[in-house]
Amino acid sequence: MDGTETLSKELQEIDGVITKHRGKHGELLGILEETQLLNEAQFLSEEALNHVALRTGVPLSRVYNVVTFYSFFNLKPQGKHKITVCRGTACHTKGSKALLEDIGLILGCGKALEDGEAFYTTPDNEYTISTVACFGQCALAPVVAIDGVIHSNVTTATLQKLLKKFSKRRITS
Amino acid sequence: MDSKMVSVRINGSEYSVPSGATILDACKRAGISVPTLCFLQDVAKNASCGVCLVEVKGAKSLVRSCTACVRDGIEIITNSARIRDARKTNVELLLANHPKECLSCVRNQNCELQEIAAELGVMHDRFVQTKKKMEWDTTSLSLVRDPNKCILCGRCIAVCGTVQTVHAISLSNRGIKTRVSTYMEKGLGNVACTNCGQCALVCPTAAIVERDDTDEVFEELLNPDKVVVVQTAPAIRVGIGEAMGMAPGSLVTGQMVAGLRRLGFKKVFDTQFTADLTIVEEAHELVQRLTNKGALPMITSCSPGWTKFAEHFFPDALAHLSTCKSPQQMFGALAKTYYAAKLNIDPRKMVVVSVMPCTAKKYEARRPEMMSAFEHWKEKRAWSADDAFYDVDYVLTTRELSRMFKESGIQFASLPAEEFDHPLGESTGAAVIFGATGGVMEAALRTAYEVVTGKTLTDINFVALRGMDGIKEAEVDLNGKKLKVAVAHTLGNARKLMEQIERGESPYAFIEVMTCPGGCLGGGGQPIPTTWEIRKKRAESLYAEDLGKTIRKSHENPQIIALYKESLKTPLGDLSHHPLHTSYQKRGLFVWKTNGHRKKEPVSTK
Ligand code: SF4
Numbered sequence: 125m126d127g128t129e130t131l132s133k134e135l136q137e138i139d140g141v142i143t144k145h146r147g148k149h150g151e152l153l154g155i156l157e158e159t160q161l162l163n164e165a166q167f168l169s170e171e172a173l174n175h176v177a178l179r180t181g182v183p184l185s186r187v188y189n190v191v192t193f194y195s196f197f198n199l200k201p202q203g204k205h206k207i208t209v210c211r212g213t214a215c216h217t218k219g220s221k222a223l224l225e226d227i228g229l230i231l232g233c234g235k236a237l238e239d240g241e242a243f244y245t246t247p248d249n250e251y252t253i254s255t256v257a258c259f260g261q262c263a264l265a266p267v268v269a270i271d272g273v274i275h276s277n278v279t280t281a282t283l284q285k286l287l288k289k290f291s292k293r294r295i296t297s
Numbered sequence: 298m299d300s301k302m303v304s305v306r307i308n309g310s311e312y313s314v315p316s317g318a319t320i321l322d323a324c325k326r327a328g329i330s331v332p333t334l335c336f337l338q339d340v341a342k343n344a345s346c347g348v349c350l351v352e353v354k355g356a357k358s359l360v361r362s363c364t365a366c367v368r369d370g371i372e373i374i375t376n377s378a379r380i381r382d383a384r385k386t387n388v389e390l391l392l393a394n395h396p397k398e399c400l401s402c403v404r405n406q407n408c409e410l411q412e413i414a415a416e417l418g419v420m421h422d423r424f425v426q427t428k429k430k431m432e433w434d435t436t437s438l439s440l441v442r443d444p445n446k447c448i449l450c451g452r453c454i455a456v457c458g459t460v461q462t463v464h465a466i467s468l469s470n471r472g473i474k475t476r477v478s479t480y481m482e483k484g485l486g487n488v489a490c491t492n493c494g495q496c497a498l499v500c501p502t503a504a505i506v507e508r509d510d511t512d513e514v515f516e517e518l519l520n521p522d523k524v525v526v527v528q529t530a531p532a533i534r535v536g537i538g539e540a541m542g543m544a545p546g547s548l549v550t551g552q553m554v555a556g557l558r559r560l561g562f563k564k565v566f567d568t569q570f571t572a573d574l575t576i577v578e579e580a581h582e583l584v585q586r587l588t589n590k591g592a593l594p595m596i597t598s599c600s601p602g603w604t605k606f607a608e609h610f611f612p613d614a615l616a617h618l619s620t621c622k623s624p625q626q627m628f629g630a631l632a633k634t635y636y637a638a639k640l641n642i643d644p645r646k647m648v649v650v651s652v653m654p655c656t657a658k659k660y661e662a663r664r665p666e667m668m669s670a671f672e673h674w675k676e677k678r679a680w681s682a683d684d685a686f687y688d689v690d691y692v693l694t695t696r697e698l699s700r701m702f703k704e705s706g707i708q709f710a711s712l713p714a715e716e717f718d719h720p721l722g723e724s725t726g727a728a729v730i731f732g733a734t735g736g737v738m739e740a741a742l743r744t745a746y747e748v749v750t751g752k753t754l755t756d757i758n759f760v761a762l763r764g765m766d767g768i769k770e771a772e773v774d775l776n777g778k779k780l781k782v783a784v785a786h787t788l789g790n791a792r793k794l795m796e797q798i799e800r801g802e803s804p805y806a807f808i809e810v811m812t813c814p815g816g817c818l819g820g821g822g823q824p825i826p827t828t829w830e831i832r833k834k835r836a837e838s839l840y841a842e843d844l845g846k847t848i849r850k851s852h853e854n855p856q857i858i859a860l861y862k863e864s865l866k867t868p869l870g871d872l873s874h875h876p877l878h879t880s881y882q883k884r885g886l887f888v889w890k891t892n893g894h895r896k897k898e899p900v901s902t903k
C-alpha cells in the first residue's frame with residue numbers, strides 16, 4: 125500500500141465512499157457501513173479496514189474498536205442466508221438454546237454452536253448462524269430471524285419446517 | 298480550572314474549592330482521602346471501577362467522585378455503610394473474573410487491585426467467574442499482556458493514545474467480552490507499538506508487564522565459560538533504590554555497583570561512558586550538518602521508543618534522526634570489539650547485560666542491525682552465521698534488577714558504596730543528566746559549543762532546558778550564529794515538533810526527543826508508581842550528581858579521549874561509523890506486512 129500499486133476495484137469504491145462521508149457526522153460509522161454493503165459477502169475484510177484507516181487517519185485500533193462494538197459489522201464472510209437466534213433472557217427461558225442446537229443439527233454444524241452463543245458460517249458459505257442479546261420482541265419469545273424475517277413463538281417443529289426449504293434446496297442443488 | 302471558588306460541605310465541614318474541581322479534588326484539598334482505582338491523575342478518567350463512590354445529598358444514587366464536579370452548596374459524605382458496601386461490592390465484582398494468583402504474580406505487593414481489596418476490607422470471594430480464559434499476548438519483545446488480569450480501567454489506552462499518540466491498543470467488543478486489544482488481535486509485536494512500556498507503568502495490575510529476562514541472566518551468571526559484564530543507564534541510579542524500598546529519587550550509584558558485583562557480574566560498567574561518546578559523535582554530527590547543509594533540525598536518537606515511533610509515523614522524515622546509535626548499543630558494540638580485544642576475551646563468550654529504565658531497550662537490542670561486533674569479527678576470524686551474537690545480549694529493567702537483588706537476598710540499603718570498573722565505567726556530569734528530559738541537549742550543547750567556537754564554555758548549566766514542561770526551547774550563540782534548539786518528552790509532544798517539520802515551519806537546528814514523560818527517569822521499566830512528584834525527585838538527584846562531578850563535559854572524559862586515541866581515531870571517522878552509527882527503516886503502520894525480520898525468537902517468559 126505505498127501508493128504506487130493500482131488499487132483494486134473494491135478499494136477504489138471505498139475511496140468513493142470515504143469522499144462521500146468526509147466531514148459528516150458519524151463519518152467513520154457511515155464509511156464502514158457502506159463499505160460492508162459494497163462487499164459481496166457482507167463483511168469488512170482486513171484489507172478494506174486497513175484502507176479505511178489509511179485514508180481517514182483513524183488509528184487502526186480505533187477502527188477495530190468500532191467494528192467489534194457494533195454487531196452490525198462482520199469481520200468474516202457471511203453466508204447467503206442469515207439465521208439469528210435471540211439469546212435474551214425471555215427467549216432463553218422459552219428454550220432458545222435448544223433451538224440453537226437444533227439449527228446446529230439440521231445444518232450439520234453442531235460443534236460450533238456449543239456455548240449457547242454462536243457466530244458461525246457453514247463451510248459452503250450458505251448459512252450464517254448468529255445470536256443476539258435481545259431482539260426487543262420478548263412477548264413473542266422465543267424469536268428467530270431468518271433472512272431478516274422475524275419468526276415468533278418458534279418451536280422445534282416450526283423451525284424444522286422453516287429450515288426444510290433451505291435444506292431441501294441444499295440437498296437437491 | 299476555573300478560579301472562582303465555591304463552598305462545599307464534606308462530612309459536615311465547610312470548605313472553599315475552585316468551582317471546576319471534581320469531588321475527588323475537593324476531598325483531596327480538604328485532606329479527606331477517597332479510594333480510587335481506575336482514576337490516574339493527568340492520564341485516565343474513565344470512571345469504570347466505581348471505587349471512588351461518595352454520597353451527594355439529593356442525588357438518588359452514589360456518585361463517582363473522580364469525574365463528578367462540585368457545585369456551590371453541595372453536600373458530600375465520603376463514609377457511610379452504604380458507601381462502604383457499594384465500594385466493596387464493586388471490587389468484589391472485579392475480583393470475580395480476576396485470577397487469584399497473587400502469590401505467583403509479578404506485581405505481588407506492588408498491585409493497586411490487591412491494595413484496594415485490602416484497603417476496603419474485601420474478605421469474600423462472593424461472585425462466580427463469568428469470563429472465559431483469554432490467551433496471553435507474547436508477540437512483543439518488550440512486553441507481555443495477560444488479559445485475564447485486566448480490570449478494564451482504560452489507563453493503558455489513555456496513556457498510549459493521549460500521551461504517546463500511538464494508539465496501539467484500544468477496547469474491543471462489548472459487554473462481557475470487552476477487552477483491551479491490538480488491531481485484529483495481532484499482538485503488540487505485530488502492530489505499530491513503540492515498546493515504550495508506559496502502559497505497563499500505569500497498569501494497576503499485572504495485565505501488562507515487562508518481558509522478564511531475569512532467569513536467563515541468572516543462568517548466564519552461573520556459566521563458568523562466560524564473561525558477563527553489565528552496563529547501567531543513568532536513570533537506574535535514581536530508580537533502583539526506590540524499587541528496593543528506599544525513598545523516591547534516592548541516589549544510590551555506589552550501592553547499585555556493589556549490588557551488581559554481589560550478583561556476580563565480572564565487570565560493572567556504565568552506560569554513561571557511551572553516553573559521553575554519543576555526545577561527542579552527535580555534537581560533531583550536528584556541526585557537520587550545519588556546515589554541509591545536512592537535514593535540519595537534527596533529532597536525537599537515543600530513545601528507542603522514539604526512533605521506532607518515527608519509523609512508523611514519520612517514515613519520510615527519518616533523515617532528521619541522528620545516525621548515532623543509543624548509548625546502550627554503542628556500549629555493546631564497543632564492549633565486544635574494543636574491550637574484548639584489549640583484554641583478549643573471545644567476544645562469543647562475552648555476555649553484555651544492560652540495566653535500563655526502559656522496555657523499548659529490550660526491542661532495540663534485538664534489532665537485526667545491532668550485531669556490529671559480530672560483523673566486525675566474522676571476517677577476521679572466519680566465523681559463520683552459527684557464531685552470530687547480538688551486541689547487547691539481555692536488557693533488564695529497573696524492576697527486574699530489583700527482583701534479582703531481592704531473590705539473591707541482597708540487603709541493598711546497607712551495601713557499601715563501590716566504584717565502577719575501568720575503563721568503560723568512567724563518565725562525566727554531562728552523561729548523568731541523559732536520564733532527565735533536556736539532559737542530552739544540555740550535554741550536547743556543552744560539547745558542541747566548544748567544538749564550534751574553540752572557546753571554553755564557562756556557564757555550563759542550560760537551565761531553560763530543565764524541568765518538566767512538555768516542550769522546552771532555548772537559543773545558543775555559536776560564534777555569532779544563533780541556533781534554536783528544542784526539547785520534547787512524550788511522543789505526543791514529539792509529534793507536534795515533527796508535524797512542524799513536515800509543514801516546513803521548524804525553526805530549530807537541533808531537537809531532543811525522549812519517549813517517556815520526564816525522560817528516561819520516567820521510563821516504562823522504572824519502579825511503579827512513577828508520578829510527576831517522583832519524577833521530579835529523580836531528576837533532582839541526577840542534576841545533583843552532575844553538579845558533584847569534577848568533569849562535566851563529555852569530550853573531557855579521559856577514557857573517551859583514550860578510546861579515540863587508541864582505536865576510533867576521530868569522531869564520525871571510518872572506524873567509528875560501524876560500531877557507533879546506524880540507519881532506520883521506513884516501517885509505516887501496517888507492520889505485520891513488513892515484519893518477519895526477527896532473527897532470534899524472544900526468550901521465554903515466566
Ligand atoms: S495482578 Fe494483583 S491482584 Fe492480580 S494476581 Fe497479580 S498481584 Fe494479585
Ligand code: SF4
Nearest residue numbers: 457490491493494496
Ligand atoms: S508500549 Fe507504548 S506504544 Fe506500545 S502499547 Fe504500550 S503505551 Fe502504547
Ligand code: SF4
Nearest residue numbers: 447448450451453500
Ligand atoms: S491492561 Fe492494565 S491498564 Fe490496561 S485496562 Fe487492563 S488493567 Fe487497566
Ligand code: FES
Nearest residue numbers: 344346347349363
Ligand atoms: S476511580 Fe472513580 S470510577 Fe474508578
